[in-house]
Amino acid sequence: MLTIAASEYRAQLRNRDAARARLATVVADALRAPAPQRRPTKPSRGAKERRLEAKKRRTDVKRLRRSPYE
Template identity: 65%
Template sequence: MAGELIVSRSLVIPAAELSERFSRSSGPGGQGVNTADSRVELSFDVAASKALPEHLRARALERLAGRLVDGVLTIAASEFRAQLANREAARERLAALLRQAIAPPPPARRATKPSRGARERRLDSKKRRSATKQTRRRPDLS
């Protein structure tokens, strides 16, 4: 469980680059909440990571800029009663966030023009609509 984090087939974050902190959770657990440190904070230093290739690190830093504090990404999980389940949830969320951040940008959109037929159909429907509204008007009494 405390091993490496598999982000994708080609990217694995070693356990040495992850740090976990545990604290008391405010979530479910009854009286056990007051005694068990079930909340997990999982931190990953994106800026100093050796596991991320340079181009992926730059992309991740740019896309996660709003979530980083001094280049460190922190995920907190406290939705489960068990520390083990919260650790797993935090790892899954971190992996999903990194996967999304390092994904290649979508291909650029190629601009297209409407076809001649589409333009004609659009204008015909506008004319029909205009004629319909014309017939609904009150006759001019002048």
């Protein structure tokens, strides 16, 4: 048994219409197929190397900004 109550409006007829609309969305959501599950993947070797190379470049840039007394 499924009960949907609506008391948003003062008029009973508008509340019935709101409850019917809510029921329609619940049924439509239940009938929709689930989204496909994500298949976990690993980054490629080249992507790992590019990422590490970019980190090294960034480190060098920041190292050049430092004062020589640190």
